[in-house]
Amino acid sequence: MDIFHHLSSDITAILITLKLAVITCFFLALIGTPLAYFLAFKSKKTKPFIETIVTLPLVLPPTVIGFYLIIFFSPETALGKIFIILTGEQLIFSFYGLVLASIIYSLPFWVQPLQASFEKIGRDTIWTSHSLGAGLLDTFFNVIIPLSKKGFFTSFIISFAHTLGEFGIVLMVGGGIHGKTKVIAISIYDHVEQLSFGEAHILAGGMLILSFIILLSLFYFNKRTVVRVK
């Protein structure tokens, strides 16, 4: 009975984790892609400043980000109030609070590979496209995106894997509520705390294998493209 209960709870956590990673990547594509484009081609004076902000989550302890997000998401702030009006729910400890936190936390993982990939395309290619009659959006969708396939793939894989593995921020902002904000990483923590090593093994091993496969596919794909280019 107990094992059965654990199993269904773990499956719920797995589904929440995957849902979180997919939704986060979707929003990262929408927000991170233009940001990477801006950093690669447009900004000059503001670039170091924006790059610093985007990169901060890489170096800050998750608890620092988590702490500020808790304050920022609280029902007293404008964002918290708007969220309550829209959904009737508090942003803090909600799934969408988790999504928002994940976007911030994973932003550098989306922006950096893509920015590097955009920068590799270079100004000459873009000027060529314009001189052949293609406008800004036309160039973006028909030249830059197709030429950055590898960058998009890398950004997606790394952001996805990274979102799967979040712990600190997710625990602080989400609270680890079963069926709502409890993700795999928190489940494993709970199992270990309760000394249920068997269940911990299943989840931890699963994460290990999944992450291994994801990264392997990334390096395999990137290696293959390099060989093809040569």
Add this chain to the structure above:
Amino acid sequence: MSNLSVFLKGNIGSLFLNFEHTFKNDGITILYGPNGSGKTTIISALGGFIKNIESRIIFNGNEFKDLDKYPPYKRPFGIMFQNPILFEHLNVEENFDFVIKRQKSNSQNKKLISKNYLINHLELTSLLKRSPENLSGGEKLRVVLARTILKQPNYLLLDEPMSDLDIKYKAKLLIFLKDFNKKFKIPILYITHSIEEISQIGDQIVLIKDGKKIDSGSVTNVFNRSSFVDLIGKFEISSVLEGRVMSYDQILRITTLDLDGQKLIVPGLPGNLKDIVRVRIRSRDILLSSTRLETKITENELQGIISSIEIEDNSAFSELVIKLQNLKNNKKIQKLRSRITTYNLKKMKLLINDSVFIYISSVSIDRQAYQLT
């Protein structure tokens, strides 16, 4: 169709550009100057890629002042950048389709240049399905040139297009450009560092140094001016002469030109009877004599009068300008520059207004003499 009038002023990096010129709306205009003098910047500015400078570009009754109203993708220029780029995610034919799909229908009164014309003349048939990464430098260049022309531009801007090409291909491509220019009446602005290329295809030339225009005019005239000599350095000094084809020998493969009544034998068959052909002769390849020599050592003997002598300081050499005799009295004066040692000048006691005999070996005449009409 009106000329292309350009005024550009402002700092770009360490360069202060202050350039003003009205480019002719026919023929091929060469933009020549040392590295970093602003040539590439001028082409980029025409394309609308340079911000934050004062610019006034007037072409076909439009003033491209406002970058918002005339952004790069709305300008009627075909630009080939110094580092030519093909879209790597598309094969050669798809690269062509990229520009064909975006063609503006603003060229009603012009002959449309067909894809087939370019494929035939630039020998692209076997390349169409190839991916850009599998093209050689020369192949890539031809494809980029074809794609640039497929835009059906009203003015073609080429930034050192041949710098990476071997000589054999270069000659072919230069002939293509000249023919293309004449056939479709699309003017070309052409940046190059090669004196050979200038003498072969240039009609007009604009000299630029440190962001400023220092001289301009027809290639034949400017070649004889000190402004040009200062730029290219003494060693490369040469003259460009024009002559009409009098006869040619198919077997020996030589052509005899009529230089205003005098004869000049050049190697190769650069044109048909009565065509006007241009040849370039290096100043250091000319032998002078104050008396006629009974010699068959060179094919050519011309006569002229020394119009100026310049003895160079701290150098072994002297520069002479010789007006070629015009036996036709058509008032055309062709000048030949000669570079000899000051030692020889003194030995021969040559003075201004002396008449001299000029001996030129046909081997030293630029082999790719070029047909003009």
